Amino acid sequence: MSVIHVDVVSATEEIYSGEAKCVFAPASMGEIGIYPKHVALISTLKPGEVRVETENGMESIFVSGGIIEVQPDTVTIFSDTAIRANDLDESKALEAKQRAEEAMSNAQGAQDVSSTQAALAESLVQLQMISKMRGKKR
Amino acid sequence: MAVGKEIRTQIKSIKNTQKITSAMEMVAASKMKKAQDRMQASRPYAEKILNVIGHLTHANSEFKHPYMTASEENKRVGVIVISSDRGLCGGLNTNLFRSLLKDIAAWQSDKVDVELCTIGKKSTSFFKNTGLTINSVLTDLGDTPHFDDLLGAIKVMLDRYDSGEIDQIMIAYNRFENTMTQVPTVKQIVPMEITDEESMDHHWDYIYEPDAETALSALLVRYIEALVYQGIVENIACEQSSRMVAMHSATENAGDMIDELELIYNKARQAAITQEISEIVAGAAAV
Numbered sequence: 001m002s003v004i005h006v007d008v009v010s011a012t013e014e015i016y017s018g019e020a021k022c023v024f025a026p027a028s029m030g031e032i033g034i035y036p037k038h039v040a041l042i043s044t045l046k047p048g049e050v051r052v053e054t055e056n057g058m059e060s061i062f063v064s065g066g067i068i069e070v071q072p073d074t075v076t077i078f079s080d081t082a083i084r085a086n087d088l089d090e091s092k093a094l095e096a097k098q099r100a101e102e103a104m105s106n107a108q109g110a111q112d113v114s115s116t117q118a119a120l121a122e123s124l125v126q127l128q129m130i131s132k133m134r135g136k137k138r
Numbered sequence: 139m140a141v142g143k144e145i146r147t148q149i150k151s152i153k154n155t156q157k158i159t160s161a162m163e164m165v166a167a168s169k170m171k172k173a174q175d176r177m178q179a180s181r182p183y184a185e186k187i188l189n190v191i192g193h194l195t196h197a198n199s200e201f202k203h204p205y206m207t208a209s210e211e212n213k214r215v216g217v218i219v220i221s222s223d224r225g226l227c228g229g230l231n232t233n234l235f236r237s238l239l240k241d242i243a244a245w246q247s248d249k250v251d252v253e254l255c256t257i258g259k260k261s262t263s264f265f266k267n268t269g270l271t272i273n274s275v276l277t278d279l280g281d282t283p284h285f286d287d288l289l290g291a292i293k294v295m296l297d298r299y300d301s302g303e304i305d306q307i308m309i310a311y312n313r314f315e316n317t318m319t320q321v322p323t324v325k326q327i328v329p330m331e332i333t334d335e336e337s338m339d340h341h342w343d344y345i346y347e348p349d350a351e352t353a354l355s356a357l358l359v360r361y362i363e364a365l366v367y368q369g370i371v372e373n374i375a376c377e378q379s380s381r382m383v384a385m386h387s388a389t390e391n392a393g394d395m396i397d398e399l400e401l402i403y404n405k406a407r408q409a410a411i412t413q414e415i416s417e418i419v420a421g422a423a424a425v
Binding site (some may be wrong): 009011 | 176179180186189193194256262266271272273274275284289291293294342346347354360364
């Protein structure tokens with residue numbers, strides 16, 4: 001009986017590693033089942049359940065999205081630790097920019113200012129977000 | 139006894155400092171262990187992605203992603219600088235900044251502009267005084283950084299790369315060699331430096347779902363994020379071990395100072411006693 005090697009990893013830890021008879025994964029175009037000697041494939045994953053069928057039964061792992069790479073004898077699943085949404089990433093990027101502007105405008109300040117500055121930037125951003133949300137509700 | 143009151147207060151205050159430094163040493167030692175574990179745990183992810191990227195370069199893909207092809211001329215470099223939030227960790231941050239400043243000077247003499255993304259308070263406060271452009275800042279990550287926290291800062295950099303405003307992205311952090319050695323490292327992350335191994339005889343390609351571009355960019359963005367995350371985690375391990383070493387030597391130095399001061403104090407006390415006796419003897423002889 002041929003087996004396939006399965007690795008499920010996330011950025012912070014190795015979640016599963018071992019041999020399996022087959023693997024089911026929630027690919028973005030619909031669930032796929034992978035048996036040994038599958039053709040090479042790369043696909044993005046939707047949030048869902050990855051099922052690994054081993055000799056001793058089913059192993060079930062939840063992924064919040066990610067990527068799957070299939071080679072004839074190995075399957076690698078990169079699970080996302082972060083919940084991704086474009087607008088969420090966008091707001092985080094804005095926050096980071098904001099902090100940079102804040103830091104640049106106080107360029108001549110003493111070194112100790114940095115912590116107060118960060119706090120200020122943070123609250124400013126929070127205020128911004130709140131006003132944005134209020135604007136949306138109206 | 140009134141002798142050497144100043145010395146005694148001095149000894150006391152040094153002893154208090156010593157208590158603090160030795161406590162910090164112990165805290166750093168225990169945090170270092172955890173940071174090292176986290177560093178180990180995050181390794182397989184980046185390694186596995188690198189594997190896949192290795193396969194990709196062998197695969198005969200019709201689509202070349204911009205992160206994998208270098209632009210013709212290099213006019214602007216983005217550097218992600220990772221430092222600690224807190225000080226008292228020896229020369230860790232200073233060494234990194236110094237080696238980075240050397241690189242920046244080299245770029246500037248080649249007419250290459252530099253812009254920065256600073257992670258950690260120390261790099262933010264250091265580089266804002268150098269007159270370089272900072273395009274994003276990330277601080278207060280703490281000892282256990284969360285992956286989602288750093289997405290924003292990386293996105294700023296990648297967006298600027300996508301729009302062609304920067305041609306190269308570098309990362310500067312301390313590489314963890316062992317407890318005693320941390321190596322300031324500046325390395326390129328985008329475009330990827332792909333080592334061209336011997337090409338395989340048979341040409342093959344992946345099936346991409348939903349399409350080559352989406353799947354590839356998802357993979358490459360994750361790889362870059364994993365690299366930065368790894369850098370941050372590694373830098374934290376460096377910070378803790380460097381702090382442990384710094385605090386250890388501070389504790390030792392405090393001990394040395396206490397020894398010296400105690401010697402001075404005892405000498406002064408002895409001198410006072412001797413003087414008192416000789417005064418008494420001289421007084422008795424005079425009677």
